[in-house]
Amino acid sequence: MPAQVLAWAGVGIVAATSTGILLAREWRWHLGLMAAQYLGAAVLASGHWPLGMAAALLVTGWMTIAALGMTLTALPSQIDPTERSWPQGRAFRLFMAGMIFVLAAGLTGRGQSSVAGIGAPAVAGSVLLAGIGFLQLGTSSQITRIIFGLLTVLAGFEVFYAAVEGSILVAGMLSVVILGLGLVGAYLLNASFPEDAA
């Protein structure tokens, strides 16, 4: 029972943080919420993976956020002019997040019955993360948001995949991919600003 409570707490964390990332406009908030989101994802993954592997997911996520954070701190603030053409209203984003919540609620029961032993929290958490990650990808053209969107989708995938695959090699390679994505994101952010502007 305590494990279930912990798992649902993980769902609560990822629900709150992913929605927060969608609504927040300040990158500092994004970083903090992403870090908390990895905590939620690690809690959900720990239901199926040994604690060490789940901790590796958490540490990798935080290292990725740290790399992005260091890059963003060093860059001048700039608003991407193309961003103005995207739907920006908080009400709209909240509505879309609500749709993902409804989708997650609908899929949780079906996913639980389709995949033996996965558990409702892992299905709910993974659908929420992947759904809101796709929403971020679809509603922004800023590199920061796209990288956060991809990281969110991958976090959702990891939560689900942890329930069906326990290989250390896969977990290790997924960590390398997440860290690599963070580093590539940091590189792209750096490259998008001319050196004299930084």
Add this chain to the structure above:
Amino acid sequence: MSAPALWIAVPLVVGAMALLLSTERAAALVGGLTCLTLALIALVVPIDAALLFGPFSLKIGSTASLLGRSLVIPASEAPLLAMLFGLGAMWFFGAEAAGVAHRLVPVGMMITGLLIASLAVQPFLYAALLIEMAALAAVPLLAPQGKAPGRAVVKFLTYQTLGMPCILLAGWLLAGVETSPGDLVLTIQATVMLSLGFAFLLAIFPLGDWIPGLMEESHPYVTGFVLWLLPNTILVFGLSFLDSYAWLRASPEIVSGLRSLGLIMLVSGGIWSALERNLGRMMGHAAVAETGLIFLATSLATANGSDTIFPFFIPRGLGMALWALSLAVVHRENAALDFSTLKRIGSTHPWAGAGLVLASLSAAGFPLLAGFPPRIDVWNGLAHVSGSSALWFLLGLTGLMIGAVRQLALVVGASSEMPTFPQEDVLQRGMLAAGMLALVVLGLYPRAASFLIVRLPLMFEHLAR
């Protein structure tokens, strides 16, 4: 020594060390010679069999262990290694003439190592993770420091990243299909997930707009390298799925789906190529069309076991390398690569202009060039299956041919009012001439590469056999 250590670790280590090289020539030579050596070893030294040198014997084992899983390069994959490293050597030698050796060789070697690892990892589903790592490594190549990354690079990163989870989930679903083959819902889910994964990875219509965009935004030679190596490896990975799962091969929907997708990609690539006004984007459209051609060949190979897939690989590698090098030579003086700014290309860059025309004609299946024999085989096969498909095939190639003729008009239509001297240097002329000669020789003697091509299907147990 094990095969994975030789063909995976060596490129990774050499790639890392090549970062320390200071000159373009050194980088090109190190990358080219390493790849050439690895290709020759793959051709000459048998895997898993002892080679005797007097009192000494040399044996390259096929397997290496990594975190409880295996990396296996069996003897049947040696021709593929020889082909990939041989063509890789050509790309790296040409990088100096393109002026990007220092940028391409280190990362290119690492990408090659990662993609070979993706073909070797067991279970083969984990290849998706290694392909994603290779795609991540390619991003700095495509978006150099100091230049704002364009939308196409970001799309490339996004699609390659989204493809990976789809393939991994499809692998898990396919395992379920194997244990309960009658479960139709699971079968459909697995097929949809697999299709989605490969649609992202291979830029299948309508997700392929980043390819021409990338050719326009990034350096043509490094983009050409990525567009050659990544899709070819992913195609071999995709063929592994068809080879491993009998129900996929036996499904008429899969065969007709591959044929339809191939035709859509070929025809859309051909039409856009005919209408395009940027030389870089034109090559991108041709690359999309070439992937469509391989899909068509795969549909024929799956339906009737014909070996029409592998003859595409070497002409594609040669043609793309020549096309990309020609663009890179022109790109040094004309960054935009638009038709309107290249009206004097015939007098300023005659060698590069000739390379552009020959490479595009080969992509369009012009007789006596390397691209012709595999295309005529697929066209013939399609005509036996479906007459309308053969007509659509012709339409796609016609579009590519119009694009090639427009390039020819650009090259020969140069004004002669102001005489100019060719601006290519000796190295560039030599590399371009070698590429053009290779395309012609392979067109005149298609069996020149058969010592490799006929052995490539041995990688698979069921496909094209």
